[in-house]
Amino acid sequence: MRPLFCVLGLLAVMLATPAPxxxxxxxxxxxxxxxxxxxxxxxxxxxxxxxxxxxxxxxxxxxxxxxxxxxxxxxxxxxxxxxxxxxxxxxxxxxxxxxxxxxSNRVRLLQRKGEAVRYKRQSDLYPYSIAVVRDYAYSSEFDGDTRLHKVPVSNFSSAVRMLAAGRVNLAVEDEYVARYSLQREPQAVREGVVLVEPPLAENxxxxxxxxxxxxxxxxxxxxxxxxxxxxxxxxxxxxxxxxxx
The missing domain is CATH 3.40.190.10 (Periplasmic binding protein-like II)
Structure with a gap:
């Protein structure tokens, strides 16, 4: 009977295991x-x-x-x-x-309030330092442009605080994420930055x-x-x- 019990035991295990x-x-x-x-x-x-x-x-x-x-x-x-x-x-x-x-997402740049970043095409951004979240993809054109001065950070909160403190010229994020996240930042940060037109990309x-x-x-x-x-x-x-x- 032992072989039969072994077979029945194996069958029970197979039935109890979820299918791939x-x-x-x-x-x-x-x-x-x-x-x-x-x-x-x-x-x-x-x-x-x-x-x-x-x-x-x-x-x-x-x-x-x-x-x-x-x-x-x-x-x-x-x-x-x-x-x-x-x-x-x-x-x-x-x-x-x-x-x-x-x-779909609209990717937007942010700058400090009162500063005039002239931006119509991507090459206009070459003089500026831009805080970007490490390992994020924003757009193929933006990501692949080695002439841009990108400053990697861990998250958007770090990016926008660096921006408000004057440590970078610009930050970048999805528009809805930026608006939502800014409401959770200190007042000096929240009121010290503005979104830049036109959108950087739509993803x-x-x-x-x-x-x-x-x-x-x-x-x-x-x-x-x-x-x-x-x-x-x-x-x-x-x-x-x-x-x-």
Missing amino acids: GHDKLRLVADNWPPFTDASLPGGGLATSIVTTALARAGYTSAFEEAPWARALLGVSEGRYDVLINAWYNDSRARIGHFSTAYL TLHILVSLKHPEHERIVEGFERAVAAMKADGSYARLLHQHGF
Whole structure:
């Protein structure tokens, strides 16, 4: 009887083990309110859209917040399955499978109030120092221009405080993120900077599914179908409204 018990035991283990692709997806994003922030309802707008769409596609998920560089490395190594808030660039496409866009962002420059930065084209920015968040992608043109004087920082709060203190000439961030984040800064910082026209770039927001996940293509396909259905039935618009967009 012992061989039979062994076979039955092995079968029980197999039945108790989730099939590949049906494990809980490990979602990650950096703190980027109002789009991704564990302290906000639903984890922020982007997190709400992504988790809702994945649930409709049949996936359970768990969201973890991590610094951007760690989140990106985790996706490349397969420790995380889905990066929620990715702008496209070629280097990221080598570690993950991009979805089509589910949101769009206007990237804006900020300057100190009272200073006149003359900006019509990117070459106009060469005389200025610009605080940028380390490992962020802003636009292919901006990211690849080695003539720009970029000063890497850990987050937007560091960038805008350096700007207000006169340590850099400019900072750069998504418009909604900048407006939201400035409300959490000290009054001297909040009232000491202004947004610059025109926008630096307009980017689309995507999920990036780790190539280490065996079903990365299927996850992206399911997510895209679910987002399209959410737009059609009005639930996508309701999420925007709930988050103040």
